Amino acid sequence: MARIADTEGLEAALDNEGVALGLLDNTYSPTLVEFYGELGLDFIWLDLEHGGPDPWDAPTMENLLRAGELADIELLVRLPDTDPTLVRKALDLGVRHVFLPRVETAAEVETAVRSARFQYDGEPGDRGLGAPRARRWGQVPDYVEAEDRETVVGTTIETEAAVENIEDILAVPDLGFVFIGPLDLSVSFGHPNELDHPEVQEAVETVRAAAVDAGVPVGGLGFGMDDVNMKAASGYRILNIGSTTGALGGAISDWLDAYENPT
Numbered sequence: 001m002a003r004i005a006d007t008e009g010l011e012a013a014l015d016n017e018g019v020a021l022g023l024l025d026n027t028y029s030p031t032l033v034e035f036y037g038e039l040g041l042d043f044i045w046l047d048l049e050h051g052g053p054d055p056w057d058a059p060t061m062e063n064l065l066r067a068g069e070l071a072d073i074e075l076l077v078r079l080p081d082t083d084p085t086l087v088r089k090a091l092d093l094g095v096r097h098v099f100l101p102r103v104e105t106a107a108e109v110e111t112a113v114r115s116a117r118f119q120y121d122g123e124p125g126d127r128g129l130g131a132p133r134a135r136r137w138g139q140v141p142d143y144v145e146a147e148d149r150e151t152v153v154g155t156t157i158e159t160e161a162a163v164e165n166i167e168d169i170l171a172v173p174d175l176g177f178v179f180i181g182p183l184d185l186s187v188s189f190g191h192p193n194e195l196d197h198p199e200v201q202e203a204v205e206t207v208r209a210a211a212v213d214a215g216v217p218v219g220g221l222g223f224g225m226d227d228v229n230m231k232a233a234s235g236y237r238i239l240n241i242g243s244t245t246g247a248l249g250g251a252i253s254d255w256l257d258a259y260e261n262p263t
Contacts, residue, residue: 009042010022010042010043010074010076010097010238013042013217013237013238014152014176014177014217014237014238016215016217016237018237019232019236019237019238019239020042020043020237020238020239021041021042021043021228021239021241022041022042022043022044022045022076022238022239022240022241023036023041023044023045023240023241023242023243023244023247024044024045024047024240024242024243024244025044025045025046025243025244026047026051026052026243026244026245027244027245028046028051028052028053028060028064029244030063030064030066030067031067032244033064033067033068033071033073033075034067034068034070034071035071036071036073037067037068037070037071037072037073038071041073042073042074043073043074043075043076043097043238044068044073044074044075044076045076045078045240046064046075046076046077046078047078048077048078048079048080049078049079049080049101055077055079055080055086055089055090056086056089058093061090061093061095062093062094062133065093065094065095065133069094074096074097075095075096075097076097076098076099076238077090077095077097077098077099078098078099078100078101078156079098079099079100079101080101081101082100082101082102082103082108082111082112084111084112084114084115084126085115087100087112087115087116087153088115088116088127088128091116091127091134091147091151092128092130092132092133092134093132093133093134094132094133094134096150096151096152097152097154097176098116098152098153098154099153099154099155099156099176099177099179100112100153100154100155100156101156101158102156102158102159102162102184103155103156103157103162103169104159104161104162104165105161105165105168105169106165106168106169106171106172109155109169109172109175110172110173112153112155113153113172113173113174113175114126115127116151116153117148117151117174118144118147118148119144119148120173120174121173121174125148127147129144134147152176152177153174153175153176154175154176154177154178154179154217154219155169155175155177155178155179156178156179156180156181156184157169157178157179157180157181157185157207158180158181158183158184158185158188159184159185159188160185160188160189160203161188163185163203163206163207166178166206166207166210166211167210167214170210170211170214170216171214175216176217177216177217177218177219177237177238178207178211178216178217178218178219179218179219179220179238180204180207180208180218180219180220180221181221182195182200182204182220182221183195183221185200185203185204186200189203195223204220208220208234208235208236211235212235217237217238218235218236218237218238219236219237219238219239219240220236220238220239220240221239221240222239222240222241222242225241228241
């Protein structure tokens with residue numbers, strides 16, 4: 001099936017050469033992961049922090065990964081914790097792009113990134129070497145080099161402390177990207193769900209500007225396509241444009257509103 005959309009691709013976005021558009025699949029359905037790939041999205045966001053399957057549930061995660069591989073779409077997996085063991089588990093299953101929740105210091109980020117590398121910043125990394133699914137059970141001859149080259153670990157910036165430490169976080173070697181979480185930032189700054197509050201907006205802009213200046217790809221949520229286009233023009237490289245339930249809710253609501261009840 002020919003793809004409908006013509007997007008840049010996640011790898012190009014991470015190289016700061018394009019913009020990747022993706023969608024949060026909050027049904028965690030392999031069928032929909034495959035379908036979205038056929039539509040031409042660059043990535044599917046699987047949020048294991050706020051829902052979804054247990055990240056330790058290997059068969060479920062493998063089926064989601066197989067669907068992404070079949071349709072040539074990347075899975076961007078947010079883990080529920082920064083535990084290095086959990087990071088390694090996800091990577092060994094075949095996840096290539098993970099991002100961390102609620103980090104506040106560069107040390108937390110560096111520990112997680114190091115756990116995803118065999119060689120890290122000129123020193124031994126902390127990743128275990130086995131023959132898991134990511135290695136095709138021992139069938140990939142250049143596995144170590146390929147994993148260190150292709151694995152991406154990013155982090156969400158969603159607390160006041162993380163904003164205060166953003167320069168140090170951005171300086172962590174091999175940090176793949178930062179993703180701005182305005183909803184949790186609004187909570188952290190004491191203004192829950194007030195995304196237009198000056199303190200929240202200032203925090204978002206502080207992170208965006210710092211990431212662009214540091215050459216670290218920055219991601220965020222798009223609140224409508226006008227907002228997506230504006231953010232793409234201002235340096236965002238990874239943009240979530242909606243969710244499965246949001247798209248279904250909008251479509252079904254439109255259908256119901258258009259229904260002309262004859263009674």
